[in-house]
Amino acid sequence: MEHLNIGKHISGQFNAELEEIRNNVMAMGGLVEQQLTDALDALARSNKAEAEQIIERDRRVNSMEVYIDEECTRIIAKRQPAASDLRLVLAISKAVTELERIGDSAERIARLVTQLHNEPSRNRTMMTSIDSMGRHAQRMLHNVLDAFARMDVEAAMQIHEEDVRLDEAYEGVVRQLMTFMMEDPRSIPNILEVLWAVRALERVGDRCKNICEYIIYYVKGKDVRHLDRSQVQDIVR
Template identity: 40%
Template sequence: MPNDKIGGHYSQAYDDELQLAVARLLQMAALAQQQLRDAMTAFTAADLALAQQVKQSDRQVNSFEVDIDEHCLDILARRQPAATDLRLVLAILKSVNDVERIGDMAKRIAKALLRELPDSRPSPAQLNTLNQMGQDVLQMFERAIAAFEQMDAKAALSVLRDEKAIDSSYDSILQSSLASMMQDVQQIAVSLQVSQVAKSLERVGDHSRNICEQAIFLSKGSHVAHLSDAELQQIVDRKRD
């Protein structure tokens, strides 16, 4: 469905080009979401075939990245966008990179299973903890993309605030893994694997945060990286430039 916040130019073709850029980003994000969902399912269920499928599908995400980059660069060269249009194209170019990196994280989770040593499966409790973190991260990613699509600064800020819970989950898993390794050397391989998957999920949270920052940039016209929560709130509360 076309975004009603994009368009209104003298050229319908120009409107269509901008709409297509957003639509392609959303398609790429949907593919990366499915990759991440499948990667966690594969890891939890020890499904080697699904893990291999996730690894191979990374090429599709990379193909999206190249296609969208070329499309946006063509818009920049031919249309010479300004103001809101320029912000949109730049935000898409940056967000495409984050979505591609999320696809890489999904592939890394799948590869963690494919490299798994015999008799080195995480315990049910470890898998449950990782699975819960995976669900939280996936939801954060989905909400970040929705905020970007709607150019909704308030929704983006809400997602940014939830990242702290992701970081807390990662810290908890890391501490638990370190404790396991210190108590039993036979747990080293499993604990390292669990830590690697948790780190990949934490990185998905970081990239989702970047997408939210681009959503705020789109809506408010301000770069918001490295700002405090109070500073972010001030920018979100003000009227659009």
């Protein structure tokens, strides 16, 4: 009986550690989502001061990634989890890497705001043209964090498919920016900076898609990376 109680105690501690690390991931996700929201707001208002704050806060995102990764490593070494518990720790470890990179994308947009803050209104027009795409990426991030909190594979699959539409929006914005460059060659240096920011937004979609794949991996026990869409759908069904 005493041995059974010890086993329950250890199991309870392990579950508490897993819950804490999941809470830390959601806290990091909330910060990254706020970073992206604030970056898009700074872009829309050409707010240099807000953009500088976003750049400064990126250090906190990086610190959270390191801390959560260290906790994942400690749990694996100490608890030697198996089956779904191991998949959960691995999914968390991979997801925080994606979140940190989304944070980098938000920082990239913030740096664009600081670089073009004092430029003519034409540049602000170019930045406004990517706002719709940015809001699309923002919704994807919000939804994938919600799906990760619930480990909802059906929601993950919907977000996974949404990346196609973000890619289409990216292609449209790139074509528009190319037209601007042809009309005014003097704008090329600034437009190249905008292109980097647009690419960063497109990558937010890719990162969200990757997190969806980690959700599917945890729930279904299948690694769906590099599979085509129909194969992923077959696994989720």
